[in-house]
Amino acid sequence: MAEHPNSAERAYEKLRTMAIHFDFKPGERVNESALTKRLSVSRTPLREALNRLVAEGFLTAAPGQGFFCRPLSPERIMELYQVRAALESEAIIRGIARADDAQITSLCGYLDETEDAYSTCQNAAELLEMDERFHMKLAELSGNAELVRLLANINERIRYVRLVNLHQLIEQGGLAGDDQASLSMHRVIALAVQARQTEPAVQALRDHIERRSEETVDLVRLAFSRLYVPDS
Amino acid sequence: MAEHPNSAERAYEKLRTMAIHFDFKPGERVNESALTKRLSVSRTPLREALNRLVAEGFLTAAPGQGFFCRPLSPERIMELYQVRAALESEAIIRGIARADDAQITSLCGYLDETEDAYSTCQNAAELLEMDERFHMKLAELSGNAELVRLLANINERIRYVRLVNLHQLIEQGGLAGDDQASLSMHRVIALAVQARQTEPAVQALRDHIERRSEETVDLVRLAFSRLYVPDS
DNA sequence: GTTTTGAAAATTGTATACAGGCCTGTCGAT
């Protein structure tokens, strides 16, 4: 963890992790002096990190009142899902137009590698990481660094909700079916990209993403309950 | 301009304006102590503002070396154009699905209002502002605040290049034709949205945006020349 | 019992001082 030499960067990494996991409750005020002790840095680099997180959408800042955790509302989450759909659709379009066969084959290779783990894994965090990695690799086919950067940001901001969703699916035992569907969706997308068929690929992607966003309201409610009844 | 009470916000506004206009040359190192005098703020709020601009993509930060102006490369600009296409396409899709007729009519109304000014105006900055405003209004139909926020950011980051482009078109006298094309393109897009025809609307939009991105390499070269031969 | 007022406490925003690293320019060696 002592990777970064400067304390502002260290504070930023830790705070971002906390923000992703909603260690701050939605809407809650973030106390600076408490964090200085917790992270062993002074207020200057701490505030630098907090400001970065504001610009990235993890926190909000009210003048004269300091920093607050972003609210967790169904509307906001749905917005993020829509932006995600926008960015990934574009990535597919550009990827099909630009990526060479080797790159696309590499994406399919990743699916092959993770197929077994994906089917057997019962750990929500691991499943989500594999899923996210596939989507990031897909996005990287675009060769567009800005697109990738924005998508990474969006993914981090919806990660918690998706995690809670997966948790629930595993508990309900309904994961197997849904999980397989997700995996085969990835396969469908990858194959369409490989065949350079833009419309089918984009359509498959949008179906894949939109499936979740329909359940968003319930998802957010569930996420709230997990946050305020911290048993798991 | 003395709108914001806190100096960090004031510094941020001024710095962002400077960054948009490339008052810092591409790749140039930003000297903090020089800016503290220029903006009459101390280093703490100044650095806060600089960090925000880094997170927004206007500046870069090298550890131990401070802040630098973002580089101005054709690849980067093209990436931004692609992201813009992604966001606006999504906005159209969502807008058609969600906006009521009154909202769409309001968009058309804006076109009517500005039609005369658009045809006669010879001021690049004003033309660009009208164009940008149309696209922002279009984006707002989506009802997606995050989408709007990201698009606003992208627009600011390509504004300078677009401005230089318009400048050149006006000087060449070739504006009339191109300008009319642009205006009628807006009309085509708006009408397709009004008719709730998603595919044609998106297609028209992509044509409209992509037209520029083909000339990006030349555009960036021109922008460079304007930056380093400051006559205008 | 509710609301208002007031002061104290806590917290944020800003300035400034200091430490450490980076860059530059000079000097010496090959």
Next chain:
DNA sequence: ATCGACAGGCCTGTATACAATTTTCAAAAC
């Protein structure tokens, strides 16, 4: 003449102190 080491100054990163504002809490008035 070119390259490399080194010293000095400059700049960045961080800590801390101070000022101003906000929040809190309790007491008093209605």
